[in-house]
Amino acid sequence: MSSRVVVLTGASSGIGRASALAFARRGDRVVLAARSEEALSAVAEACGNDPLVVPTDITSRADLEALQKAAVDRYGRIDVWVDSAAVMAYGKFEDLPPEVFERVVGTDLLGTANVARTALRQFRAQGHGTLILVGSLLAHVAVPYMSAYVTAKWGLRGLVRILQQETRDARHIHVCGVAPGSVDTSIYTSAANYAGFVGRPPPPVDSAERVAAKVLKQAAKPRPEVSVGAANRLIEFGFNAFPPLYDALVTPLMERGGLSRRRIAPNDGNVFGPKPRVEGGPGRWTRAQVGAVVAAGALVTAASVRRLLPRK
Numbered sequence: 001m002s003s004r005v006v007v008l009t010g011a012s013s014g015i016g017r018a019s020a021l022a023f024a025r026r027g028d029r030v031v032l033a034a035r036s037e038e039a040l041s042a043v044a045e046a047c048g049n050d051p052l053v054v055p056t057d058i059t060s061r062a063d064l065e066a067l068q069k070a071a072v073d074r075y076g077r078i079d080v081w082v083d084s085a086a087v088m089a090y091g092k093f094e095d096l097p098p099e100v101f102e103r104v105v106g107t108d109l110l111g112t113a114n115v116a117r118t119a120l121r122q123f124r125a126q127g128h129g130t131l132i133l134v135g136s137l138l139a140h141v142a143v144p145y146m147s148a149y150v151t152a153k154w155g156l157r158g159l160v161r162i163l164q165q166e167t168r169d170a171r172h173i174h175v176c177g178v179a180p181g182s183v184d185t186s187i188y189t190s191a192a193n194y195a196g197f198v199g200r201p202p203p204p205v206d207s208a209e210r211v212a213a214k215v216l217k218q219a220a221k222p223r224p225e226v227s228v229g230a231a232n233r234l235i236e237f238g239f240n241a242f243p244p245l246y247d248a249l250v251t252p253l254m255e256r257g258g259l260s261r262r263r264i265a266p267n268d269g270n271v272f273g274p275k276p277r278v279e280g281g282p283g284r285w286t287r288a289q290v291g292a293v294v295a296a297g298a299l300v301t302a303a304s305v306r307r308l309l310p311r312k
């Protein structure tokens with residue numbers, strides 16, 4: 001396959017970083033964007049094939065236009081645009097400062113819409129292009145303590161579907177989604193937190209490299225959406241088929257699986273600007289912990305199903 005020009009927004013960390021490295025490894029020209037120039041430069045060095053680094057905030061339409069221009073000035077076109085830029089906030093809806101809620105939605109939904117608008121304008125002008133928007137399992141189900149993020153991801157899923165409908169007239173333009181479950185990245189420790197405890201990815205947890213491999217697959221052979229996560233379909237089934245049971249179980253499971261026992265004072269995390277990353281930490285699970293959470297979930301489910309079954 002020939003070398004493509006790939007723009008990545010959210011390239012400084014996690015799934016975006018792993019995707020940038022994988023695209024660069026196969027010989028693609030990568031254009032790296034996120035807010036932190038320092039973190040992007042480190043990724044550029046790891047990529048090693050002279051990537052273009054363009055500090056960009058996706059909440060700014062002007063930043064995105066400058067990014068598009070920089071990529072086209074250097075390479076003449078954009079073949080693939082991957083957006084994995086996002087921020088997160090933990091806490092009950094009532095405890096989240098409204099400006100934190102608005103900024104998370106403003107980044108993860110409206111910022112992504114800015115990316116889509118910029119990318120599609122370029123794709124229409126050149127007659128081809130693939131836009132890959134990283135969504136989430138949390139665009140298919142709802143969990144407590146993550147209201148802003150879940151609201152944004154549900155909105156994004158709707159937007160992806162609409163963009164697919166609206167680009168049906170253009171054979172060589174594709175819009176696709178990637179929906180990861182839990183991924184071992186620093187998004188959990190970087191998040192704003194008003195829940196009192198540091199967040200972590202509930203098991204089963206995938207690596208950023210595994211999600212990046214799916215992103216590259218989408219770039220090669222676009223499909224409307226790929227789900228990444230061994231338990232995604234099961235969780236979606238529970239959410240859709242047994243809403244009362246799901247809602248009864250999700251809060252205790254979230255408190256045990258989605259939040260660590262490490263206390264944290266209320267803070268805005270990286271919502272309003274980039275912060276140095278704390279890799280790993282409470283995100284990492286031992287096999288014994290995973291076994292304990294799965295066993296506890298199975299026991300609670302069995303007990304709840306028994307309670308819901310009619311008695312003789």
Ligand SMILES: NC(=O)c1ccc[n+]([C@@H]2O[C@H](COP(=O)([O-])OP(=O)(O)OC[C@H]3O[C@@H](n4cnc5c(N)ncnc54)[C@H](OP(=O)(O)O)[C@@H]3O)[C@@H](O)[C@H]2O)c1
Pocket residue numbers: 009010011012013014015016033034035036037039056057058059083084085086087107111134135136137179180181182183184185186187188190201270273274275
């Ligand atoms: N990790 C998971 O378990 C998981 C699960 C499902 C879905 N996802 C989704 O996967 C995608 C990537 O997440 P991740 O886990 O890789 O997170 P991450 O490691 O925190 O990376 C997020 C990236 O977004 C950038 N970013 C944040 N706000 C930005 C803004 N306003 N403008 C430009 N860039 C911005 C960050 O860099 P700067 O701070 O330097 O701007 C960083 O490069 C997100 O869409 C996330 O919702 C993740």
